[in-house]
Amino acid sequence: MADITLNRLAKVYPGGVRALHDLDLTVRDGEFFALLGPSGCGKSTLLRTIAGLEAASGGTVHIGDRDVTALQPGERDIAMVFQDYALFPHMTVEENIAYPLKVKKVGRAERAAKARRTAEELGLGPLVERRPGQLSGGQQQRAALARAMACRPRVFLFDEPLSNLDARMRLEARTFLKKLQRELGVTTVFVTHDQAEALAMADRLAVMESGELRQVGTPTEVFRRP
Ligand code: ADP
Numbered sequence: 001m002a003d004i005t006l007n008r009l010a011k012v013y014p015g016g017v018r019a020l021h022d023l024d025l026t027v028r029d030g031e032f033f034a035l036l037g038p039s040g041c042g043k044s045t046l047l048r049t050i051a052g053l054e055a056a057s058g059g060t061v062h063i064g065d066r067d068v069t070a071l072q073p074g075e076r077d078i079a080m081v082f083q084d085y086a087l088f089p090h091m092t093v094e095e096n097i098a099y100p101l102k103v104k105k106v107g108r109a110e111r112a113a114k115a116r117r118t119a120e121e122l123g124l125g126p127l128v129e130r131r132p133g134q135l136s137g138g139q140q141q142r143a144a145l146a147r148a149m150a151c152r153p154r155v156f157l158f159d160e161p162l163s164n165l166d167a168r169m170r171l172e173a174r175t176f177l178k179k180l181q182r183e184l185g186v187t188t189v190f191v192t193h194d195q196a197e198a199l200a201m202a203d204r205l206a207v208m209e210s211g212e213l214r215q216v217g218t219p220t221e222v223f224r225r226p
């Protein structure tokens with residue numbers, strides 16, 4: 001089971017900005033959970049703290065029954081996809097996908113095989129020798145997804161992964177991403193400021209404001225008219 005459980009999770013940045021106010025939340029195993037809210041409300045901070053890219057100032061993060069608060073990012077069994085994809089420009093698609101496996105000290109042959117298989121799964125087979133600069137936005141987005149999937153993580157964290165795509169590709173990517181998440185059954189937290197996107201994709205969502213979770217529920221519960 002890969003529930004994500006936050007217990008009084010707090011983040012205060014050096015300088016005193018309180019970005020997260022003692023958050024309690026459970027994202028269930030296999031769930032697609034959207035985090036919706038305006039710029040500056042703390043969405044990225046929450047994702048980065050779950051991922052271990054920021055240290056929590058208080059509280060805990062559990063993945064399943066394991067307290068990951070003290071673990072390094074690489075030990076948390078989490079993959080994160082960023083808004084700007086963060087692909088390495090000097091590496092080929094295959095090398096990009098294989099990179100996290102290299103970090104985990106998987107051997108060269110196995111790395112290449114896994115990277116190729118993941119590329120095939122995402123329809124990137126013919127593009128593995130290209131560099132990110134030779135891909136369209138949608139293809140870069142898939143390459144970033146492939147890199148996240150290559151380690152078969154228990155948790156996906158997405159920080160506005162579709163916001164740099166044009167409107168048509170964004171719709172396509174929504175469907176694709178949702179289908180992929182279903183098939184893999186990976187517990188997913190998806191940050192967006194786009195209400196329609198959250199509505200279309202999420203099993204449940206939270207509306208975040210000033211470092212607090214104001215409303216948590218299914219799209220119908222959250223957006224039901226009073
Ligand atoms: P969002 O992702 O919703 O746009 P952020 O998590 O980026 O929000 O930011 C939440 C708050 O924390 C904002 O007030 C922001 O200015 C502040 N913040 C974010 N990162 C840092 C940082 N590294 N140092 C100091 N303050 C930060």
Ligand code: ADP
Nearest residue numbers: 013017039040041042043044045048083159160
């Ligand atoms: P977001 O997409 O979360 O709104 P931003 O563009 O606000 O991202 O922030 C980009 C980077 O700058 C992040 O790494 C964030 O942590 C950092 N950052 C954001 N606000 C501040 C701040 N007030 N002081 C220092 N760093 C910040």
